[in-house]
Amino acid sequence: MATADTWQPAPSLPAPRSERGWIGWARANLFANWLSGLVTVVTVPLIAWVLWRIVAWVFGTADWTLIASRPQQYLIGLYPTELAWRPLAGWLLVSILFGMAAAMWGGAARRIAIGYGAITLLLGILPYGMFHEGVVMPGWIRALIVANLLTMAVGYALGRSSHWGRPRTFVVGGIAIYVVLLVLLTGLPGMEQVPPRQWGGLMLNLILAVSGIFFAFPIGVLLALGRRSALPVVKILCVVFIEVFRGVPLITLLFMSQVLVPLALPENFPVDSVTRAAITITLFSAAYTAENIRGGLQGLHPGQAEAARALGLPGWQVTSLILLPQAIRNVIPAIVGQFIALFKDTSLVYIVGMLDILEMGRSIVQGNVQFADNGRELFIFVAVVFWIFTYTMSYVSRRVERHLGVGVR
Amino acid sequence: MATETAAAAQDATEVDNIVICRDVHKWFGDFHALRGVTTSVRRGEVVVIIGPSGSGKSTFIRTINRLEQHQQGDIIVDGVEMTDDVRNVDAIRREVGMVFQSFNLFPHLTVLRNITLAPTKVRKLPQADAEAGARELLERVGIPEQAEKYPGELSGGQQQRVAIARALAMQPKIMLFDEPTSALDPEMIKEVLEVMKELAASQQMTIVAVTHELGFAREVADRIVMFDEGQIVEDLPPSDFFNNPRNERVRRFLSQIL
Numbered sequence: 001m002a003t004a005d006t007w008q009p010a011p012s013l014p015a016p017r018s019e020r021g022w023i024g025w026a027r028a029n030l031f032a033n034w035l036s037g038l039v040t041v042v043t044v045p046l047i048a049w050v051l052w053r054i055v056a057w058v059f060g061t062a063d064w065t066l067i068a069s070r071p072q073q074y075l076i077g078l079y080p081t082e083l084a085w086r087p088l089a090g091w092l093l094v095s096i097l098f099g100m101a102a103a104m105w106g107g108a109a110r111r112i113a114i115g116y117g118a119i120t121l122l123l124g125i126l127p128y129g130m131f132h133e134g135v136v137m138p139g140w141i142r143a144l145i146v147a148n149l150l151t152m153a154v155g156y157a158l159g160r161s162s163h164w165g166r167p168r169t170f171v172v173g174g175i176a177i178y179v180v181l182l183v184l185l186t187g188l189p190g191m192e193q194v195p196p197r198q199w200g201g202l203m204l205n206l207i208l209a210v211s212g213i214f215f216a217f218p219i220g221v222l223l224a225l226g227r228r229s230a231l232p233v234v235k236i237l238c239v240v241f242i243e244v245f246r247g248v249p250l251i252t253l254l255f256m257s258q259v260l261v262p263l264a265l266p267e268n269f270p271v272d273s274v275t276r277a278a279i280t281i282t283l284f285s286a287a288y289t290a291e292n293i294r295g296g297l298q299g300l301h302p303g304q305a306e307a308a309r310a311l312g313l314p315g316w317q318v319t320s321l322i323l324l325p326q327a328i329r330n331v332i333p334a335i336v337g338q339f340i341a342l343f344k345d346t347s348l349v350y351i352v353g354m355l356d357i358l359e360m361g362r363s364i365v366q367g368n369v370q371f372a373d374n375g376r377e378l379f380i381f382v383a384v385v386f387w388i389f390t391y392t393m394s395y396v397s398r399r400v401e402r403h404l405g406v407g408v409r
Numbered sequence: 410m411a412t413e414t415a416a417a418a419q420d421a422t423e424v425d426n427i428v429i430c431r432d433v434h435k436w437f438g439d440f441h442a443l444r445g446v447t448t449s450v451r452r453g454e455v456v457v458i459i460g461p462s463g464s465g466k467s468t469f470i471r472t473i474n475r476l477e478q479h480q481q482g483d484i485i486v487d488g489v490e491m492t493d494d495v496r497n498v499d500a501i502r503r504e505v506g507m508v509f510q511s512f513n514l515f516p517h518l519t520v521l522r523n524i525t526l527a528p529t530k531v532r533k534l535p536q537a538d539a540e541a542g543a544r545e546l547l548e549r550v551g552i553p554e555q556a557e558k559y560p561g562e563l564s565g566g567q568q569q570r571v572a573i574a575r576a577l578a579m580q581p582k583i584m585l586f587d588e589p590t591s592a593l594d595p596e597m598i599k600e601v602l603e604v605m606k607e608l609a610a611s612q613q614m615t616i617v618a619v620t621h622e623l624g625f626a627r628e629v630a631d632r633i634v635m636f637d638e639g640q641i642v643e644d645l646p647p648s649d650f651f652n653n654p655r656n657e658r659v660r661r662f663l664s665q666i667l
Contacts, residue, residue, distance in 0.1 A: 306476050307513035307572075311527035311579060312502040321526065325517050404517075 066364065066374040067381050071123065073364065074385075077200015077355045079185075083192065087203055088144040090181035095120070095148040097174050099155025104165050108399035112392060113152065119388075120148045178210065196274035200355035202385060204274075208346040208356075212282045213339050219282070220289025220335075221328075225319065227294055238290070245287035253280050254351050273352045281349075285342040292334040296327030329404050336397035340390045358382050427452045427487050427583060427615050428473060434481035435468055435639075442468045443479065444639040450583075455609045455616045457626040457647075460636035461662065466619045469636065470585045473617065474505040487582055503531060506576030510588040512568040514560035514575070520547070521556045524575045532579065539578070546574035550604050566597030570604055577608075584608065586618035598622070605629075621666070627651060635659055 014020075031037040067074070076087050095116075102113035124145035158164040187193045199207070226238035245253070257280040258273055265271060300323060308318040328335070350359035361378045365371050371378075428450040435443035442465045450456050458466045471477040472484060475491055475498050484491040486501045515523050524546060525539035534542075547553045550570040552563075560568050569589055576584060586605065590598040602625050608614055609629040620626065626633055626647055633650040635643040635658075643650065643659045654660050 301511065301513070303509055303511050303513035304515065307507075307509060307515070310474055310476060310502060310505070310507040311575070312499055312531045313527060314499065314531075317530055321530070322515055326515075329517060 062377050063374060064377055064381075066361075066371045066377055068126075070364065073201060073360050074357050074381075075201045076203045077360050078198055079200065079203070080192075080194060080198070083187075083194060084141065085144065086184050086187075086194070088141065090177075090184050092144070092148055092151045093177045093181060095151040096155035096158070097170070097177060099152035099157075100159035100165065100170055100173070101155075102152075103156045103159025104167070104170065108396060112396070115392075117149055117152055120145060124148075178214075182207070196272055197354070199274070200357075201360050202357045204349070204354060204356045205343070205346045206389075208278050208281060208349065209339075209343040211278055212285055212342045212346070215282045216285035216289050216339075216342065217335070219286035221293055221324065223286060223290035224293035224297060227290065228297065241283075242287045242290050245284050246291070250281070250284050250345055250348060251351060253284055254348060256280075258352055274349070274354060277349045277352050277354070281342060281345060284345075285338060288338045288341075289335055292331045292338060293324075293327055295334070296329075296331035297323055299330055300326055332397055332401050332404075336393055340393050343390060343393070344386060357385060425451055428617070429485040430472075430482065431484075432482040433469075433472060433479045433484060435465075435472060435477060435479045442639050443472070445482070446639075446641060447482075448634065448641060448644065450615060450617060452582075452615055453612050454631045455629050456618070456632050456634060457630040458617065458619045458634045458636060459621065459623070459626065459662075460642075464636040465639040466636040467587050468639075470587055470617055470619055473583070473585060474502050474507055476507075503579060504582045505585060506579055506581035506583070507585040507587065508569070508572050508576055508589045510591050512560070512565070512572045512592070514568055514572055516560050518559075519556070520558055520560065520563070520571050523560065523571060524578045527575070528578050543574070543578060546577055547571075549577075549607075550574050551600070564597060565593045566600045569593065569597075569601045573601075573604055573608075583615040583617065586616065586620065588619050588621070590620065590622055623651075623666070635662065637662075 030040040072081070072084065076084065079087060098113045098116050101109040124142050159170075185194060185199060186196070223238050223242055226234045227242065229235045229238070248256075254277055257276045261271070261276050261279075304322055304326065305318055308322040309315075313321070347356050347358045349356055350362075355363065361382055365375050365378050426449040430449065431447050433443050433446040434441070444465075446465075446469055458470065460466045468477055472479045472491075473486060479491070487504050489497050489501050491497065491501060514520075515526070518526065521540060521543050524543035525534075525536065528534040528539040528542065529536055544553060544556060547556055550573055552567050552570055555563055555567060555571070560571065563571065573584075573589075589605065590601050593601060602622060605616075605618070605625065606629050609616055618625075618630075630647050633643075633645060633647050634641055635650075635656075637658055643654065643656045645654070650659070651663070654663065
């Protein structure tokens with residue numbers, strides 16, 4: 001026995017062998033008792049069989065001509081073919097941002113940029129027709145797609161430079177590129193105009209989602225603060241707004257936006273149905289975002305606001321410097337979930353006659369006799385496309401959470 | 410002549426007394442939390458407030474920087490009367506530092522940023538100056554090496570010392586302590602009390618502290634004020650308070666906690 005003056009803590013011993021390594025893992029998790037072992041023995045072959053059936057269908061039975069023959073329509077819908085250089089040029093600009101992000105943040109951003117570059121390269125070189133069956137994709141379109149790798153490299157170089165590689169440049173540049181993209185798609189005065197009605201495909205989903213997220217977030221923050229405001233009029237307006245937009249199905253709101261919004265606006269006011277749909281989706285999402293952020297604010301210890309006020313910080317700085325950063329950080333998973341829902345909901349613009357990637361595909365299946373049996377391939381393809389984007393979003397969210405140390409600090 | 414002398418005397422107390430409370434009342438709903446508190450604190454004085462839980466002692470010191478709003482009576486802090494005017498309240502809060510039971514450090518900011526935030530935003534100090542001051546304060550509270558860490562990475566005692574440094578960074582004339590050691594593990598109480606004692610010994614600082622640390626009160630307080638049922642039941646120098654309390658309520662309280 002150790003005496004009082006020579007006391008030493010007992011040595012830290014390694015865990016028992018049976019709990020380490022893959023054998024230990026399998027014993028603990030797959031064969032812990034006879035029931036668990038039985039479940040393992042039954043389910044593993046079942047899973048293997050299902051996987052085999054899927055692989056056999058994807059690479060054997062399935063006919064992907066429907067997808068491979070007209071990627072243009074999935075990407076940009078019925079945007080005029082002879083003007084396809086406009087979205088392609090916009091795409092080149094967007095790639096700059098991916099390159100920059102990879103250089104500036106590394107890690108997850110780099111992995112996403114690599115995946116993005118790989119998919120872009122595949123789109124550029126895979127042997128499919130870009131327009132219709134039998135029409136070979138012109139070399140200049142392939143060249144413009146592959147050129148995205150070059151603009152990514154340009155972005156990477158920018159991100160590495162100490163002058164350009166700042167978050168502020170990235171955000172300002174991102175907004176500028178986005179505006180240029182929208183102007184380019186519509187056409188400058190004097191150029192041939194392509195109204196948003198003719199936009200479509202995945203491009204439309206992404207434009208609606210990016211605009212929606214970009215505006216829904218700040219509007220949601222303001223609504224959340226308004227709902228907690230001490231001013232009764234502000235508070236009531238925010239509560240009514242939030243509860244109306246949360247209480248009515250998005251589809252109903254989309255129909256209403258087409259019928260009711262024109263009533264509220266002067267005649268011939270230049271707001272087309274797509275913009276109206278975009279505004280509706282944004283406000284719908286903002287209402288949910290507001291409730292998420294309000295939840296985050298409610299979850300903060302009241303001592304945080306007290307300490308900030310006791311230091312003499314004015315009210316708006318207490319909110320903007322102390323409360324909001326913590327509240328938003330705590331509800332990142334919920335907000336990203338909301339934005340994933342927003343992205344998926346962009347498909348609902350089919351209601352106002354827009355051809356997003358899903359509706360575009362559906363109309364191809366229904367409008368072509370030779371594809372009548374290919375619905376399965378189409379919907380799986382569309383599902384995978386959506387999943388790639390939503391999974392990327394939740395991946396980014398998890399990385400950001402880890403970076404900010406949610407639950408640790 | 411007589412009225413002039415009285416006015417002069419009044420002025421003298423106004424200058425002398427950094428905190429003046431006259432018949433302060435506070436209700437939470439129907440609960441009468443402060444029932445006519447009248448007292449004052451001289452510049453440089455160390456006042457320790459004790460009393461059973463629910464006696465209104467925390468509520469009282471929170472009215473001094475208006476974390477609680479009193480509904481009746483006057484509170485004058487450093488010559489500024491506490492009114493609904495936001496400018497008065499902000500002016501008072503700049504001069505009054507506060508340390509909380511639950512530290513209330515900002516968990517999303519580093520220790521250094523916790524301390525420099527108010528000086529840069531409220532006093533408009535340049536960031537470099539504020540940082541130099543912050544590092545000096547961290548030195549003073551004995552944890553200069555923790556400047557770049559986040560509050561969650563520190564022990565409770567270290568966090569409370571950062572909280573004290575954060576309050577001191579505004580160069581307040583008064584420091585309020587609201588049970589600063591009640592949330593700490595026993596071995597960390599001492600390190601926080603040491604910092605408070607050093608502060609009390611500096612003579613410059615006026616301190617009003619709610620605490621259950623009677624040893625601290627006996628050692629550094631100029632006065633001990635006991636609250637019960639929202640009123641001041643006793644107000645004596647520590648030697649009298651502990652050795653020959655006149656009030657029966659004080660004797661009962663002391664017998665319960667000693």
